[in-house]
Amino acid sequence: EAGVAQSPRYKIIEKRQSVAFWCNPISGHATLYWYQQILGQGPKLLIQFQNNGVVDDSQLPKDRFSAERLKGVDSTLKIQPAKLEDSAVYLCASSTYRRAGYTFGSGTRLTVV
C-alpha cells in the first residue's frame, strides 16, 4: 500500500509569514495526526482527526496554528504568522480506527528565519 504522503519536503520562510503543509493519509485510514518534532526532541501531538472531526487539539497553539481535514481524507496544517520557535519537522501520520500503531510520513522540515 502507498504510504502517507506529505508536501512540501522542505520550506524556509521569514518570521511573520504564513505557511501551509499538506498530508494525504493511507487510503481507508480514518484517523489522521499532525505531530511537531523540534530538533533533538521527540514528536509532540498537535492535532488528531477522526474522519473530518477533531478528536484532540489540546496541544495546538490555536492563536497561530490551524488545521482542517476536508471530506475526511487529505489534511492541511497552517501556521499564521510563523515564529522562530516554529522551526521543526511536521509529521503527519494515519491509522485505522482500532489500530494502535501509526504509519508516519516523511515530514515537512520548516525553517523560520
Next chain:
Amino acid sequence: AQKVTQAQTEISVVEKEDVTLDCVYETRDTTYYLFWYKQPPSGELVFLIRRNSFDEQNEISGRYSWNFQKSTSSFNFTITASQVVDSAVYFCALRQETSGSRLTFGEGTQLTVNP
C-alpha cells in the same frame, strides 16, 4: 500524567557489538501500550514494535529484542550484533487508554554504529 524517559542521549558502538537502549515510562493507567520507533536520517518514523500492558513476554525479532518489566516501568530495546545500517535515532513511546490515540514520545537516543 504520562511521561517517557530515554536517559541515553547518544550511544556509539563498533559494528557487531550488542547495544541496549533504555526506556522508562510513567503512567497511572492500567491499560497502556508501549512502542519503539526508528528514525533514520531520511526522517520518517519506522514502527518497530508495540506492547500492551498485559503482555510482559519478551520478544525477539531477528537481531532485535525487547524486555518489558512492569515492576520497574521499563521497556528496553537490545540490538544484537549491531550493523552500520542500525545507525538512527530510536524513540520509545507510550499510549494511555485514557488519552485516546495520543502517543507520548521520549526524547530519543541517537545510536551510531561505526564500522
